[in-house]
Amino acid sequence: MANSSVTNTAAPLIDTDGLQEQTRGLASASTVWLHTHWLQILIAFGVGAAIVLALHAARRVAGKLAARDPQGRAGWVSIIGRALVRTGNFFMLMLAAKLVVGYAGAPSQVDTTVNFLWTLASVFQFAIWAREIILGAIEHRTQSAHYSGEALLSAMGLIRLLVTFALFAIAFVVVLDNLGVNVTGLVAGLGVGGIAIGLAAQGIFADLFAALAIIFDRPFRRGDKVSYDTTTGVIESIGLKSTRIRSFGGEMRVISNRQLLDKEIQNISNRDHVRVPFTIGIAYETPPDTLARVPQILTEIVEGEGGKVARAGFESFGASSLDFALQFDVPGDDWPTAHSTRDRILVSLMRRFAAEGIVIPYPTQTTFTAAPDGSLIMPYAQVQPVSVENQPGA
Secondary structure, rough: OOOOOOOOOOOOOOOHHHHHHHHHHHHHHHHHHEEEEHHHHHHHHHHHHHHHHHHHHHHHHHHHHHHHOOOOOOHHHHHHHHHHHOOOOHHHHHHHHHOOOOOOOOOOHHHHHHHHHHHHHHHHHHHHHHHHHHHHHHHHHHHHHHOOOOOHHHHHHHHHHHHHHHHHHHHHHHHHOOOOOOOHHHHHHHHHHHOOOOOHHHHHHHHHHHHHHHHHHHOOOOOEEEEOEEEEEEEEEEEEOOOEEEOOOOOOEEEEEEHHOOOOEEEEOOOEEOOOEEEEEEOOOOHHHHHHHHHHHHHHHHOOOEEEEEEEEEEEEEEOOOOEEEEEEEOOOOOHHHHHHHHHHHHHHHHHHHHHOOOOOOOOOOOEEOOOOEEEEEOOOOOOOOOOOOOOOO
16 A cells, blocks of 8 residues: 655745745836936935925924923913924935925835835824824813822823823724725724723723813812812812812812712802801881881891892791891802801891891790680680779778
8 A cells, every 4th residue: 555645835924935026126126216217316315305304393393392381381382392292203204205206206116115104104103193182182281270199190191001002003903904904803803802991990981081071171170169969178189080078077078080070069169259048037016117127227237247238128927927038148259258247247137136126036826725605715814803992991
């Protein structure tokens, strides 16, 4: 029985013969091009060198703009300057080559190579510019809003990592697509991976995006007085995951950024006055003429203590009194000052009412008892008239 052997040879991953043939073709075409278009090549080289020098000069100018404000506080001019400083030499070289290669009459092999290298340089350069502009805008907003501390540095580090990964992933996919690679599966894989990461860390990302919303939307900033639910206090710090509020009672309240933004927040730092409401009861026995003067009396008392009356007038018929509503404003946003003014107004009101003979009654209730025949029974014994004739010594 004859032995037969079968030799299995795997196909090489890279076709070295084809690569060598393409390299020889590119070298041959370039040699012919240099011999036939040397003058155009020299002119194109000079123009390209001028373009590169101009781009270097523009980068130096951008560097000076960024050096004036390294933290990006001055605005978009400084942010764009910081982005342009990141312009790479490879991008400048390929931009010059792209602009002059057509004039020099380059062969198709050289033109194709320049187009590929230009695509590679431009895509990644735009990713770098976009990253610097995005991060510069975030830093500018945080600096202008006076956000600081280790939490902000941690947040910026995480934001830088996420922005860099996202932009360079997009740039990588764009380059592969220009090379003719089918990127559908890669994009789908990146999408599935992103969804998995998002689900695993959805709490962290929710608080992170809430922190970014606070930075950009500015519902409040550090040092502001805010009120939500039953808590009123001063913002002490805004972190990557939570915000710390020092309540007026002295305790530190910590709440996650996501939960805080889900609530109705009252920012009371920018108000120009504190409004204090009162309801004052006056006895029903007060004469109508005196009742008519009560609003004017209340106004005089408030204005005498430095307040401004918003409303002073009759409110309702109460169970034990005629109720008058008093609302007055104290300039500024300082609660201790408003409370002190309120106390002085209360004391002045009591003094003025005492001088005017106006009574603030206690809550009272009168009970009437009826006899079986429907007549009222007085709550006290009837007093019999005293006869003088029956008195001793009469």
